[in-house]
Amino acid sequence: MNSVYCYHCMTYHPPEAMQKIVSGGRARWRCIRSIEASRRPVSERDAFGQQQSQRNLAQSQSLRTQAFRVTGSRKPLPSSMTSSN
Numbered sequence: 882m883n884s885v886y887c888y889h890c891m892t893y894h895p896p897e898a899m900q901k902i903v904s905g906g907r908a909r910w911r912c913i914r915s916i917e918a919s920r921r922p923v924s925e926r927d928a929f930g931q932q933q934s935q936r937n938l939a940q941s942q943s944l945r946t947q948a949f950r951v952t953g954s955r956k957p958l959p960s961s962m963t964s965s966n
């Protein structure tokens with residue numbers, strides 16, 4: 882049986898996917914996937930969410946400016962507003 886017990890997943894993984902962790906003077910094996918998952922900062926996930934929301938915001942903003950341009954070209958500002966002084 883060519884697998885190593887992962888104390889994090891409490892199951893066995895192939896040894897090439899494992900990394901030795903020494904904690905409290907005891908060597909334990911944990912899979913790299915779980916280590917990477919816990920190491921990844923929360924900000925990275927937040928940044929992804931912000932990117933998504935920013936994209937949505939930009940989309941809605943461009944839609945708004947497009948709508949403004951369309952109405953602006955069809956209906957120019959009344960002359961009374963610019964030459965009333």
Ligand SMILES: [Zn+2]
Pocket residue numbers: 887889890891894911912915
């Ligand atoms: Zn694991």
